[in-house]
Amino acid sequence: QLDQLKQVSDVEWRIAPFGKMRVPAVIYADQALITEMDDKVFEQITNVATLPGIVQAAYAMPDAHWGYGFPIGGVAAFDADAGGVVSAGGVGFDISCGVRTLHTGLKAEDVAPLKQRLADRLFTHIPAGVGSTGKLRLDAGGMDAMLRGGARWAVEHGYGSEADLDRIEEHGCMAGAEPGQVSEHAKRRQRDEIGTLGSGNHYLELQEIVEIHDTKAADRFRLRQGEVVVSIHCGSRGLGHQIGTEFLRQMVIAAPGYGIDLPDRELACAPIHSPVGQAYLGAMRAAVNCALANRQVITHLTRKVFADLLPGTHLSLIYDVSHNTCKEEWHTVDGQTRRLYVHRKGATRAFGPGHPSLPGELRDIGQPVLIGGSMGTASYILVGTEEGGTRAFSSACHGAGRSMSRHQATRQWHGRALVDELASQGILIRSPSLRGVAEEAPGAYKDVSAVVEAADRAGLARKVAKLKPLVCIKG
Numbered sequence: 418q419l420d421q422l423k424q425v426s427d428v429e430w431r432i433a434p435f436g437k438m439r440v441p442a443v444i445y446a447d448q449a450l451i452t453e454m455d456d457k458v459f460e461q462i463t464n465v466a467t468l469p470g471i472v473q474a475a476y477a478m479p480d481a482h483w484g485y486g487f488p489i490g491g492v493a494a495f496d497a498d499a500g501g502v503v504s505a506g507g508v509g510f511d512i513s514c515g516v517r518t519l520h521t522g523l524k525a526e527d528v529a530p531l532k533q534r535l536a537d538r539l540f541t542h543i544p545a546g547v548g549s550t551g552k553l554r555l556d557a558g559g560m561d562a563m564l565r566g567g568a569r570w571a572v573e574h575g576y577g578s579e580a581d582l583d584r585i586e587e588h589g590c591m592a593g594a595e596p597g598q599v600s601e602h603a604k605r606r607q608r609d610e611i612g613t614l615g616s617g618n619h620y621l622e623l624q625e626i627v628e629i630h631d632t633k634a635a636d637r638f639r640l641r642q643g644e645v646v647v648s649i650h651c652g653s654r655g656l657g658h659q660i661g662t663e664f665l666r667q668m669v670i671a672a673p674g675y676g677i678d679l680p681d682r683e684l685a686c687a688p689i690h691s692p693v694g695q696a697y698l699g700a701m702r703a704a705v706n707c708a709l710a711n712r713q714v715i716t717h718l719t720r721k722v723f724a725d726l727l728p729g730t731h732l733s734l735i736y737d738v739s740h741n742t743c744k745e746e747w748h749t750v751d752g753q754t755r756r757l758y759v760h761r762k763g764a765t766r767a768f769g770p771g772h773p774s775l776p777g778e779l780r781d782i783g784q785p786v787l788i789g790g791s792m793g794t795a796s797y798i799l800v801g802t803e804e805g806g807t808r809a810f811s812s813a814c815h816g817a818g819r820s821m822s823r824h825q826a827t828r829q830w831h832g833r834a835l836v837d838e839l840a841s842q843g844i845l846i847r848s849p850s851l852r853g854v855a856e857e858a859p860g861a862y863k864d865v866s867a868v869v870e871a872a873d874r875a876g877l878a879r880k881v882a883k884l885k886p887l888v889c890i891k892g
């Protein structure tokens with residue numbers, strides 16, 4: 418392991434600036450997670466620390482693993498007026514990929530007899546898989562309206578209610594979206610993909626609340642032991658990927674002209690104040706809206722399935738939070754409040770109590786932090802903390818994080834056998850791709866409980882509830 422890596426506490430490690438690093442790199446993890454961590458993470462986070470205008474430190478979360486340029490589980494903030502940059506690789510290709518969790522009020526024992534039917538219906542009604550298409554077709558005008566309106570656009574078109582919007586970041590609609598900066602190709606890819614899960618690790622899961630760690634916060638989030646919640650994990654589909662790919666290319670070409678010396682081409686970036694930087698931000702915000710609209714339409718489809726099988730059930734949104742974004746936020750650094758562009762790639766925003774952007778009903782308790790684990794282990798809900806504001810710009814982990822590549826996983830597991838084994842544990846998997854299931858084997862991920870424990874002990878976010886999968890519709 419890297420010589421420069423120094424332990425600060427049982428859950429914090431630091432690499433002091435060396436070479437071209439402008440700030441230190443900080444990694445939150447316990448000893449076991451650090452030992453198992455992909456060495457690439459240390460190299461990548463060190464590279465991120467060399468980028469112009471970076472503030473305070475480059476951070477890696479406990480679930481961090483190798484990513485394109487920036488590690489997945491990376492957080493970095495830049496000051497536009499100090500030459501700060503925006504990076505397409507620092508946001509990730511699945512722009513605004515995120516999780517939303519819905520309260521059902523149903524007891525696990527009442528859902529149990531309907532599990533098969535719920536699994537089959539959800540699988541039939543929610544399109545999943547590579548290139549899956551939905552019922553909604555958007556013409557040019559509809560596309561631009563969706564890209565400007567996000568979940569608000571979806572609600573205006575009958576997919577959900579005003580109450581949903583209050584529980585979504587940015588009130589369901591990201592300001593500053595510029596559909597004009599999104600290429601025709603990106604829009605074409607998205608024409609009929611709204612309301613679809615996509616492939617890979619995207620999922621719709623029925624989960625049972627099996628443990629409460631913080632009764633006060635659980636109460637406020639309406640999480641009760643033995644009850645069932647629905648979590649939806651997906652992003653901006655083909656549109657986000659296309660935007661990421663195109664701007665990455667543009668940033669690689671533009672960077673030298675801005676005097677940016679890249680330690681790795683994959684870190685391609687552009688000054689926030691530059692035309693390329695501004696164009697990317699406009700397009701990225703449109704993709705954020707696309708993801709918010711997508712999760713909103715999927716929520717509507719989910720509600721229809723529940724209305725058919727369990728009439729009278731109300732699926733109300735607890736929260737929706739993205740984990741691949743670049744957002745303009747105010748943070749206090751060395752006693753000074755500064756406007757920063759915070760990149761979170763595979764990292765969840767985790768605002769503590771009192772943050773003005775939280776919904777009124779949750780403002781005094783803090784932001785729900787929604788974390789996936791795997792289809793066979795556990796997932797968690799955490800809450801943002803006060804002290805998180807002084808650490809990693811109020812960010813936490815976003816999942817367990819991969820511990821091996823998809824390719825390695827397919828050599829170790831078989832999709833069919835996994836589905837059968839999980840079924841014997843009472844977990845029903847429905848997926849269009851058995852290969853995809855093998856790639857997503859629970860054993861291909863880190864120990865989510867250890868990751869969440871490290872985030873909790875580091876003060877990034879506090880554990881509220883542990884969830885166990887019952888049904889997983891897998892992309």
Ligand code: 5GP
Binds near residue numbers: 514620792793891
């Ligand atoms: P990513 O956003 O990096 O694609 O994935 C986020 C996290 O979701 C992963 O790190 C993993 O821990 C978690 N995850 C992947 N597949 C599943 C699944 O089927 N169910 C649950 N609950 N979590 C999953």
Ligand code: MN
Binds near residue numbers: 514515650651740
């Ligand atoms: Mn994701």
Ligand code: MN
Binds near residue numbers: 511514515619651652
């Ligand atoms: Mn994604």
